[in-house]
Amino acid sequence: MSALVWLRRDLRLQDNPALSAALASGLPVELVFVYPQDPDSPLAEGAAARWYLHHSLATLHSRLSELGIPLHLLRGPAETILPRLCGERSVARLYWNRLVDADIEKLDAEVQRASTDRGIRCERFDDDCLLMPEDALKADGSVYRVFTPFWRNLRDRIDINGVLQRLSAVPDPVGSPIASDGTALDALGLRSAHPWHEKLQTHWQPGEVTAQDRLADFIAHHLRDYDVQRNFPSVDGTSRLSPALHFGELSVARVYAGIEQRLLHAPDEAVRASMRRFLAEIGWREFGRHTLHAFPHTADRSLNPVFDKPEVWEPDHMNEKLHRWQRGETGIGLVDAGMHQLWQTGWMHNRVRMVVASFLTKNLGIHWRKGVHWFTDTLVDADRASNTLGWQWVAGCGTDAAPYYRIFNPDTQAGKFDPEKRYIKHWLNERATVPPSIDLKQSRARALERYRSVR
Numbered sequence: 001m002s003a004l005v006w007l008r009r010d011l012r013l014q015d016n017p018a019l020s021a022a023l024a025s026g027l028p029v030e031l032v033f034v035y036p037q038d039p040d041s042p043l044a045e046g047a048a049a050r051w052y053l054h055h056s057l058a059t060l061h062s063r064l065s066e067l068g069i070p071l072h073l074l075r076g077p078a079e080t081i082l083p084r085l086c087g088e089r090s091v092a093r094l095y096w097n098r099l100v101d102a103d104i105e106k107l108d109a110e111v112q113r114a115s116t117d118r119g120i121r122c123e124r125f126d127d128d129c130l131l132m133p134e135d136a137l138k139a140d141g142s143v144y145r146v147f148t149p150f151w152r153n154l155r156d157r158i159d160i161n162g163v164l165q166r167l168s169a170v171p172d173p174v175g176s177p178i179a180s181d182g183t184a185l186d187a188l189g190l191r192s193a194h195p196w197h198e199k200l201q202t203h204w205q206p207g208e209v210t211a212q213d214r215l216a217d218f219i220a221h222h223l224r225d226y227d228v229q230r231n232f233p234s235v236d237g238t239s240r241l242s243p244a245l246h247f248g249e250l251s252v253a254r255v256y257a258g259i260e261q262r263l264l265h266a267p268d269e270a271v272r273a274s275m276r277r278f279l280a281e282i283g284w285r286e287f288g289r290h291t292l293h294a295f296p297h298t299a300d301r302s303l304n305p306v307f308d309k310p311e312v313w314e315p316d317h318m319n320e321k322l323h324r325w326q327r328g329e330t331g332i333g334l335v336d337a338g339m340h341q342l343w344q345t346g347w348m349h350n351r352v353r354m355v356v357a358s359f360l361t362k363n364l365g366i367h368w369r370k371g372v373h374w375f376t377d378t379l380v381d382a383d384r385a386s387n388t389l390g391w392q393w394v395a396g397c398g399t400d401a402a403p404y405y406r407i408f409n410p411d412t413q414a415g416k417f418d419p420e421k422r423y424i425k426h427w428l429n430e431r432a433t434v435p436p437s438i439d440l441k442q443s444r445a446r447a448l449e450r451y452r453s454v455r
Contacts, residue, residue: 059207068175211244242381307397314365
């Protein structure tokens with residue numbers, strides 16, 4: 001008999017409660033990662049994220065092999081593959097970590113039902129959030145729709161000692177090293193032959209150890225100035241930990257605990273403000289997960305249904321404007337620079353993400369779903385909950401959304417946050433200047449007219 005750990009977005013050895021429980025069971029332990037065949041599965045990734053996932057799995061596979069722990073890499077429907085694998089490997093216990101997504105939890109229920117029917121004991125662990133959605137409701141049992149009271153409530157309820165107890169070390173070897181030639185990983189088909197992927201490897205080195213190093217470097221050298229520098233896209237002032245958190249190379253508990261402990265000993269108020277600001281970004285990640293869990297339909301529909309009326313958006317024949325936006329050929333400097341950064345690196349500065357999203361949804365009048373789909377395919381950190389929350393926030397149709405009349409002016413934003421045009425010049429380089437494809441003032445007026453017509 002053996003124990004099997006089902007990995008999803010928890011590709012780490014530290015702070016992995018499912019792995020720790022399996023190793024503590026006294027049974028021989030094996031791990032499995034199942035990538036879905038269905039591209040519409042909530043566990044499927046876009047092209048850039050698949051590249052990142054491939055290399056993250058490669059590093060994890062190598063580390064597990066050194067510990068003598070087998071990792072099975074399979075593709076298909078988990079609800080049929082896992083029970084079959086359990087039978088083949090004489091599995092008595094199946095462990096996994098919960099992902100806070102209502103659609104994924106439906107899959108969990110199917111896997112648990114099929115496994116228990118075979119006499120397999122299943123254990124699932126709460127690990128995806130600092131506090132699970134059912135533990136973070138209002139006093140009346142309803143869901144928070146505004147971030148500030150949500151985060152205040154979470155901060156009051158989070159027990160730092162409880163968070164610290166969730167941290168665990170890398171397990172000791174359990175057997176002799178296992179040889180692996182990477183054939184099973186290649187069979188998942190996560191990489192493409194597109195030369196775009198070659199660009200990504202110059203900007204990212206996936207894996208748990210690299211993520212830990214990045215966190216340590218951020219805390220040591222950038223955290224104290226985060227509140228000041230985070231909005232300037234030409235400055236290396238953010239953590240860039242988002243892909244590591246999305247794929248679970250780092251646990252949110254470790255990131256939170258690392259900052260919270262330093263907050264207690266911060267030397268002055270400016271440093272404390274930076275630390276609190278960064279913790280609030282972790283809070284937005286939590287808010288996105290809790291929101292999608294409560295309103296799973298918002299993955300492709302507006303929380304405020306008024307914003308799905310056709311008259312809110314320009315007709316679908318605006319494809320050329322969408323393509324110009326995707327290619328960074330709008331003639332609006334900050335927008336084009338952001339889209340080129342995205343295409344070259346699989347990542348975009350958060351301030352610029354808001355600007356390009358506002359430009360697409362409000363100046364161009366293109367439905368936020370089009371933006372979600374493009375970000376999903378091109379971001380290495382494409383996260384369903386955060387992506388949905390961010391786009392609906394900018395479009396004005398989600399929880400805690402920006403007012404419909406708030407429209408980011410890209411030129412004004414560039415003047416504030418890229419005054420010397422370092423960011424714009426870096427990403428547009430020597431490219432020929434493209435004339436503006438749209439008048440910002442006129443398109444803003446049209447957007448306000450569209451929104452007012454349905455309110």
